[in-house]
Amino acid sequence: MERIIERSLLFDFYGELLTPHQQKIYSEAVFNDMSLSELSEEEGISRQGIHDLIKRCDKQLEGYEDKLKLIERFKKIRKDADNIESLLDSCSGLDKENASKIREKLKDIIDCL
Numbered sequence: 001m002e003r004i005i006e007r008s009l010l011f012d013f014y015g016e017l018l019t020p021h022q023q024k025i026y027s028e029a030v031f032n033d034m035s036l037s038e039l040s041e042e043e044g045i046s047r048q049g050i051h052d053l054i055k056r057c058d059k060q061l062e063g064y065e066d067k068l069k070l071i072e073r074f075k076k077i078r079k080d081a082d083n084i085e086s087l088l089d090s091c092s093g094l095d096k097e098n099a100s101k102i103r104e105k106l107k108d109i110i111d112c113l
Contacts, residue, residue, distance in 0.1 A: 010064075011026065014060075022056075036050045036051055078113070
């Protein structure tokens with residue numbers, strides 16, 4: 001399950017850097033759970049060719065993350081935002097209007113990611 005989430009994040013962040021052909025096959029394999037046989041039949045490529053393409057895409061996407069660290073930054077910002085929200089919940093002296101404004105700004109930050 002964790003591997004699926006990791007692959008999804010990699011594809012969400014860096015999938016546009018793959019060729020359209022790679023995007024199609026990778027997304028079918030990862031998100032639609034198509035088998036190598038189904039993909040090879042659909043694309044007219046051997047099962048081994050599909051397997052190699054998916055492995056190359058995995059390496060390529062992981063390489064982008066190793067260099068750019070966008071997912072790492074995303075996770076850190078998300079964690080920090082969650083921590084801020086927890087702190088808001090524990091602040092008894094903060095009025096509800098200001099707490100609501102802070103929550104809205106946190107949501108805006110997360111939505112921008």
